[in-house]
Amino acid sequence: MVKMGPSSSSKSQAPENYQVLLGNTQLYHQTQHTQKMSVHHIITHPDFEKLHPFGSDIAMLQLHLPVNFTSYVVPVCLPSQDMQLPSNVSCWITGWGMLTEDLQLSPPFYLQEGKVGLIENTLCNTLNGQRAGKGETYAVHEEMLCGGDFSTGKSICKGDSGGPLVCYLPSAWVLVGLASWGLDCWHPAYPSIFTRVTYFANWIDEVMRLTPLPDPALAPHARSPPKPLRAAGLPGPCAALVLPQTWLLLPLTLRAPWQTL
Incomplete structure (x- = not known):
């Protein structure tokens, strides 16, 4: 890491x-x-x-x-520009960020990891739009990628920015996304937004x-x-x-x- x-x-x-x-x-x-x-x-x-x-x-x-x-x-591995991700691909996030909005990682500060699924951008915008406000919507655009796990609440949080989103494709781990932003990381968490590396x-x-x-x-x-x-x-x-x-x-x-x- x-x-x-x-x-x-x-x-x-x-x-x-x-x-x-x-x-x-x-x-x-x-x-x-x-x-x-x-x-x-x-x-x-x-x-x-x-x-x-x-x-x-x-x-x-x-x-x-x-x-x-x-x-x-x-x-x-870096992905090619035309790489297609299967819907059931196994993806993981890692980082040393906050565990929730008000709970910091405690000593000895072990690297945290979580399995997440990929969420289609249209659905992701719908979910984020339910929370967007204050005069501005933070939309998920084509150069972004959305991921999360609604059952476990796994998501990136404060301090995880820059971390990798890696997915296991046939015979290789591929860097699919870079942790960029999110709304909050309470459970159930809102989707996490990543920079789409293929773009x-x-x-x-x-x-x-x-x-x-x-x-x-x-x-x-x-x-x-x-x-x-x-x-x-x-x-x-x-x-x-x-x-x-x-x-x-x-x-x-x-x-x-x-x-x-």
């Missing part, structure tokens, strides 16, 4: 103010498997919130050094192709770049040789805090 935290202002867009911790399952506890990475470049989507609240809520982080994949730090597949590919690679020698506490290795726990299409990567995805909620209406 990725934990990203600024060393100063939470609204800063300066890469030097952030560090990325890989391989943590407890929020404040690092182990021998933790990788602490410095950020070289933050690329925000140019259309963020230009058309509607939380629109194009996505950014890419380029790290100074490649990630060394291990059995504790494993990549997830931005071309933009992600373009950023990776056109952005120059950083010079590893200029990285803080530079180490030797890791050798390519087979990533543990990735069956099927993603089990091929995985080259060390320097890119991470997250929503732009670095600047846009959780919204409770």
